[in-house]
Structures are given as structure tokens and as C-alpha cells.
Amino acid sequence: MTAHLPAAALAAYAAGDLGPDNAASWTVEVHLEGCAECRGQLGGLTGPPLRELLGDAREAILQQARTGPRPVPRRRVRRFLQRWTDWSMLAWIAITGSAVVAAFQLDRTFPDRPSLVLLLAPVAPLAGLAVAWSRRANPSWEMLAGTARAGLDLMLRRTLVILATVLPLLILAGLALDRNPALWLLPCLTFTAATLLLGSRIGVPVAAAVLGGGWLTAVAAVSFAGGPGPTLTAAPAEALMRAETMPGWAAAAVILALLTLLRADDLRSPANWR
Amino acid sequence: MVRAVSAHEVAPTRHAWTVEAVNLTVKAGKHLAVNGLDLTLGTGVHGLLGPNGAGKTTLMRALGTVVKPHGGLLRLLGTDATRGRELRDLRSRLGYLPQQFGYYPRFTVRDCVEYMAWLREMPSAAVPAAAQRAIERVQLADRADARLKSLSGGMLRRVGIAQAIVNEPELLLLDEPTVGLDPEQRVRFRELIRELGADSCVLVSTHLVEDVVAACADVVIMNHGTRVFQGLPADLTRFGETHGIGDSPAERGYSHLLMQHRSGR
Incomplete structure (x- = not known):
């Protein structure tokens, strides 16, 4: 992962021109998963409807994290006793x-x-x-x-x-x-x-x-x-x-x-x- | 983050059948409970039916590598299940719910499922998430931190199912999993095993013919330690259209096949 994505490919991906059936989208996605810089560029390229959707999703996830069940605490002593x-x-x-x-x-x-x-x-x-x-x-x-x-x-x-x-x-x-x-x-x-x-x-x-x-x-x-x-x-x-x-x-x-x-x-x- | 795919996950299957038993004999005490059984099972949900004392539980124990076969050939997931050297790898890919589900009453549901995941050598980092997922799949998430002694019989059975599926086994053995489940839970259980049977081999031993007809793609009937019948549930119902006693075609087919086997002996 030495080079970054060409701007044209990123723009096409952001516009939705690369569908899931297009093999070129796989390379773009694999690179995006590991590269924060390109993800940042992608954020700038996306249109308002998609950004709104992402914002709503973020709100909903945070809401659920606040109101949902609390994470289970780690019980090291208990686990130790269980195993031994x-x-x-x-x-x-x-x-x-x-x-x-x-x-x-x-x-x-x-x-x-x-x-x-x-x-x-x-x-x-x-x-x-x-x-x-x-x-x-x-x-x-x-x-x-x-x-x-x-x-x-x-x-x-x-x-x-x-x-x-x-x-x-x-x-x-x-x-x-x-x-x-x-x-x-x-x-x-x-x-x-x-x-x-x-x-x-x-x-x-x-x-x-x-x-x-x-x-x-x-x-x-x-x-x-x-x-x-x-x-x-x-x-x-x-x-x-x-x-x-x-x-x-x-x-x-x-x-x-x-x-x-x-x-x-x-x-x-x-x-x-x- | 790119997820690493282990060699184990992409390795090609080298065996034709998940369960392959040839002339298998297994002793329960001094008695030959499984006597010359030939059985092949592949991916999908299989129902094991038979009268009391037919050798179902003994067969399940042998498949779960809990008792050693007395004779014959038993290959599970392509490995010889009678050889100690190969048992460890095989057992980490097995899920087993025994008929008598022994448990420590002070364990919580989560403790029990996590402990069994650890015993099956799941990587430690994956255990908490896998346990939570298994508990959710049997609809016990709201009781996950309740002690086992406070649960009803049907809930305990569901804990047993959760511990059996926690490691996403390739061969899942459930000995009478529907005992004590209410009708709604039984319907959910059928959905669950159909889901699991999509990519693993599930063997369900039961007395309830309707469970088998509703959820299984393949029926095995045992009597006196041998196989009486193996085929589609539809075949069983077809036998019941003309012969046998019982309230549903499947039950009539089941009783007809058993009677035929008894008279043939």
C-alpha cells in the first residue's frame, strides 16, 4: 500500500459509478479500509444526501449506545476460578x-x-x-x-x-x-x-x-x-x-x-x- | 483494518461425509447399544428418531467423542475419531448438547457459555462476543447474567443449545434439545437449526416426529442399535398415507417402518 488512490477512481467511487459488480471497486474498498488519508478525501467528495444519511446513522448508533445495555465488566478472578x-x-x-x-x-x-x-x-x-x-x-x-x-x-x-x-x-x-x-x-x-x-x-x-x-x-x-x-x-x-x-x-x-x-x-x- | 483469513477457513474439504460410520458398535455398560450401524451424514439438518433404548443417546455420545466405540469405523470431519492424537483438533470443531446437561448451579448463563467456549479452545479474544451471540440466538439475552439455578427447565435446555453452538461447530450434536421448550420456543429452535444447517452438519436426536418433519432435511430411524431407515421426511409421510398407526402421516410412517423392522427380525 505505497501509492494512494487516483483522484478519478475516488471520485467515481464517491459518485456511485463503481457498482458492487465492478471489480475496480474492490481495490478501492480494500485501500480505503487501510488508509485514513484517502478516507478523508472520500468524505470531502461525497454529496449532501449521503452525508445526511451518515449523520443520521451516527446519531442513532450513539443514541443506542447511551440507552442500551451496559457492557459486561471483565471478571478476571471469577474467570480464573472457573478455569482452574x-x-x-x-x-x-x-x-x-x-x-x-x-x-x-x-x-x-x-x-x-x-x-x-x-x-x-x-x-x-x-x-x-x-x-x-x-x-x-x-x-x-x-x-x-x-x-x-x-x-x-x-x-x-x-x-x-x-x-x-x-x-x-x-x-x-x-x-x-x-x-x-x-x-x-x-x-x-x-x-x-x-x-x-x-x-x-x-x-x-x-x-x-x-x-x-x-x-x-x-x-x-x-x-x-x-x-x-x-x-x-x-x-x-x-x-x-x-x-x-x-x-x-x-x-x-x-x-x-x-x-x-x-x-x-x-x-x-x-x-x-x- | 483488514480481517485475516486463517488457513483453516479456506482449506478445501477433504472428506466426503461429515459423519461416516461403518459397522459401528458402541457399548453402554456391558450392553451393545449401537450394533453394526452404517451411517453417512453430510451438511444439513438430520433428525434421529427411534424408540426408547434404540441406542440414540449412545450413538450421540460416540459421535461427541465422549465414549469410545467398541468396534467398526468412525470418521468425523474426515478424521478417525478413535485415535487420541487427532481428537484435540476434531473436538474444537464439535458442538455437543448431552441428554443430561450437568452444570454448576452458581454459574451464570454467560459463565457457562464462556467456560464451554474456552474448553473448546476458542481464542480468548473471541470468547465474550461469541458467547453473547450464542446467548442472543437462543433468546436468553435478558437472562444472561442470571444464575443457572434460577432458570426453568426449558431455559436450561436453551443454555445447553447456546453452549453447543458457541464455537460455530462444523458438526453439531443435539440430544433431545426440545425437551421442556414451549411451542413458541420450539418454532424458534427449528428456525435456528435450519440456519445452522446451511453450512454445517446438525444431528438432532428426538422423540417428536413433527419436529423432524418440520425442521430436518433428512431422517434417520434407529431400532435395536441399527439403522432402520434413512431418507427424506416426505418419504416418511408417504409411507404413512397407507400404513401404520398414529395421528399424523409422519407418525404413521414412523410406526409402520418400526413395525416392519420388528417383524423382519
């Missing part, structure tokens, strides 16, 4: 929170027993994950499952929200019990990644049930098999979550998370919803 949270998970986050608080109270009352918080911590986010992909607990599953964002995008959002609510609670419990919270945060991440990876094959709720139930029963079974007495202090949860085992948990978490990202296509499949 799922209201069906709220109840389950609350239940998980109460379970952690109850376990914390028991640990404080009976400090010589194996820690319940330690037992619960790795699988605490699993209930929220199960609900987020549940057909029964999430009434809008049918609306969500068929959308473009269902898949890696929603998975990361849901997981982050669950971890952001469950992890601070576990950190507080750890600090109050005088233990290093890192000891159970890493297993917590490992179990979350494992649930998502297994979930991309058998459905997230089933994966959460298998892994969560498996962990709790395995630990309980080993504890009982050890019998009462001094062995209790060396319960399996404590044995697995020591400073020495942490590199192993961290490596597992990273590998599982990477595998989950690689399997993002499977997360899009409707089979994840159970």
Missing part, C-alpha cells in the same frame, strides 16, 4: 483435609505408634484425582470429556489444584510433628504421577483405587505380620520414607511424570472417565 477449579472436587478436598487432620491428631496423642500421617500422605491427593475423572461424582463429565481441552490441559490443571490444596496441609502437619515434610512430599508426587500414568490405560478413578488401596493394604498387612511390640516402630511406611530412600522416590516421580506427558494422547481418550 472444578466444583465437584471441593467436597473431596474437604474430606481429604479432615482425614489428614484426624491422622495428625492421632499421631500427636500416640507419638510412640507408627505415624498415620506418614501412612496417609502419599495417597492423599488420589481421592481428588478420582473424583475429577469420575462419571458418577462429576455431573458435568459428559460436557467436559468431549472438549478439546480434556486431556493433558485439564489433567495438569486439576492435578495442580489438588496438590496445591493437599500439600500445604501435609507440610503444616509435618512441621507440627517435628519431622521433615520432604519425606512424604516426594512419595506424594510419585503416587500422583503413577495414578495419572496408570489412569491413561485403565481410567483415573480405577487407577486411584488400585494404587491407594494397594498402598494402604500393603502397609497394613506388613505392619500386622510384624506382630505387636517393638517392630511397630520400624513399620514399613517409616522404613520406606527415610532420607536415604528419597533419591529413589524422586527418580520414580520424574520418570513417571515424563511417561505421563509422553502418553498425553491417551489421556484425551474418553476411556479415562469411569
Whole structure:
């Protein structure tokens, strides 16, 4: 758009000699859309009847803008909440929170027993994950499952929200019990990644049930098999979550998370919803 | 300002049919609700009729990529709908109103429609205008900022239609959209889907034969998970001139075709 329109073409357009069926009018209009100078010249060339019409139209539009509905204000906080949270998970986050608080109270009352918080911590986010992909607990599953964002995008959002609510609670419990919270945060991440990876094959709720139930029963079974007495202090949860085992948990978490990202296509499949 | 035309808009269509199902089977629980269905649908409004339990909703769910087909071939908009890799692009061009429209009661109409537009990956800048337009098309502009829990059943159904059309989908699936609509709204709804059917494929599942005859260019009748009939509404009425039971020729034609299918089994 280097040159401006020739005066003859502009005059012909203003007089209405170039009809919509004339191909020359297209070039004139495309140029006019992008060039304020030529638009100004066109304004000078138009006759009084057209100018009156434009003036009336302008009046009417302004009138409507004054009396019509007001523009909808932007609600950033609301939109942020909509996009990051799922209201069906709220109840389950609350239940998980109460379970952690109850376990914390028991640990404080009976400090010589194996820690319940330690037992619960790795699988605490699993209930929220199960609900987020549940057909029964999430009434809008049918609306969500068929959308473009269902898949890696929603998975990361849901997981982050669950971890952001469950992890601070576990950190507080750890600090109050005088233990290093890192000891159970890493297993917590490992179990979350494992649930998502297994979930991309058998459905997230089933994966959460298998892994969560498996962990709790395995630990309980080993504890009982050890019998009462001094062995209790060396319960399996404590044995697995020591400073020495942490590199192993961290490596597992990273590998599982990477595998989950690689399997993002499977997360899009409707089979994840159970 | 010159409007940019994206490559997507001018790309030639590479598929013959918007919906192409060959020997499709879909499970609802353990039951094969869609059993060996062959179906091809192109641009226009299609009505899906059938008795309760014919597999209509299960078929709609499979077309909406909400359940995975058990077997057979399903191509939507030219892409294989059973492959996870291609689902994302396909889903952003789909509009789906489920039979059970789950919603958060504290959302406003606008929240709900904007949220669904965002989930279908519309560009953020286009979402508010598209939501307003969709809400106006279902005549809910005056209730746009009312909470969903304060709306009647028919209005909720219209919110469902608005969320389905907000991204101007190329394939629009409406599962029983006219339930709870008053007669005036039903007439408006027919006008709306006729408009939408001018350049996209609209599939409307319903029990109301008169809706199909009035608004659809093509009728599909299903029974026991298979296709019984596909043709013009006029063909359906022609069957009803001589056979069947019902109050209108179309209803008689529908019942005649179903009876014929049942006795043929």
C-alpha cells in the first residue's frame, strides 16, 4: 500500500459509478479500509444526501449506545476460578483435609505408634484425582470429556489444584510433628504421577483405587505380620520414607511424570472417565 | 483494518461425509447399544428418531467423542475419531448438547457459555462476543447474567443449545434439545437449526416426529442399535398415507417402518 488512490477512481467511487459488480471497486474498498488519508478525501467528495444519511446513522448508533445495555465488566478472578477449579472436587478436598487432620491428631496423642500421617500422605491427593475423572461424582463429565481441552490441559490443571490444596496441609502437619515434610512430599508426587500414568490405560478413578488401596493394604498387612511390640516402630511406611530412600522416590516421580506427558494422547481418550 | 483469513477457513474439504460410520458398535455398560450401524451424514439438518433404548443417546455420545466405540469405523470431519492424537483438533470443531446437561448451579448463563467456549479452545479474544451471540440466538439475552439455578427447565435446555453452538461447530450434536421448550420456543429452535444447517452438519436426536418433519432435511430411524431407515421426511409421510398407526402421516410412517423392522427380525 505505497501509492494512494487516483483522484478519478475516488471520485467515481464517491459518485456511485463503481457498482458492487465492478471489480475496480474492490481495490478501492480494500485501500480505503487501510488508509485514513484517502478516507478523508472520500468524505470531502461525497454529496449532501449521503452525508445526511451518515449523520443520521451516527446519531442513532450513539443514541443506542447511551440507552442500551451496559457492557459486561471483565471478571478476571471469577474467570480464573472457573478455569482452574472444578466444583465437584471441593467436597473431596474437604474430606481429604479432615482425614489428614484426624491422622495428625492421632499421631500427636500416640507419638510412640507408627505415624498415620506418614501412612496417609502419599495417597492423599488420589481421592481428588478420582473424583475429577469420575462419571458418577462429576455431573458435568459428559460436557467436559468431549472438549478439546480434556486431556493433558485439564489433567495438569486439576492435578495442580489438588496438590496445591493437599500439600500445604501435609507440610503444616509435618512441621507440627517435628519431622521433615520432604519425606512424604516426594512419595506424594510419585503416587500422583503413577495414578495419572496408570489412569491413561485403565481410567483415573480405577487407577486411584488400585494404587491407594494397594498402598494402604500393603502397609497394613506388613505392619500386622510384624506382630505387636517393638517392630511397630520400624513399620514399613517409616522404613520406606527415610532420607536415604528419597533419591529413589524422586527418580520414580520424574520418570513417571515424563511417561505421563509422553502418553498425553491417551489421556484425551474418553476411556479415562469411569 | 483488514480481517485475516486463517488457513483453516479456506482449506478445501477433504472428506466426503461429515459423519461416516461403518459397522459401528458402541457399548453402554456391558450392553451393545449401537450394533453394526452404517451411517453417512453430510451438511444439513438430520433428525434421529427411534424408540426408547434404540441406542440414540449412545450413538450421540460416540459421535461427541465422549465414549469410545467398541468396534467398526468412525470418521468425523474426515478424521478417525478413535485415535487420541487427532481428537484435540476434531473436538474444537464439535458442538455437543448431552441428554443430561450437568452444570454448576452458581454459574451464570454467560459463565457457562464462556467456560464451554474456552474448553473448546476458542481464542480468548473471541470468547465474550461469541458467547453473547450464542446467548442472543437462543433468546436468553435478558437472562444472561442470571444464575443457572434460577432458570426453568426449558431455559436450561436453551443454555445447553447456546453452549453447543458457541464455537460455530462444523458438526453439531443435539440430544433431545426440545425437551421442556414451549411451542413458541420450539418454532424458534427449528428456525435456528435450519440456519445452522446451511453450512454445517446438525444431528438432532428426538422423540417428536413433527419436529423432524418440520425442521430436518433428512431422517434417520434407529431400532435395536441399527439403522432402520434413512431418507427424506416426505418419504416418511408417504409411507404413512397407507400404513401404520398414529395421528399424523409422519407418525404413521414412523410406526409402520418400526413395525416392519420388528417383524423382519
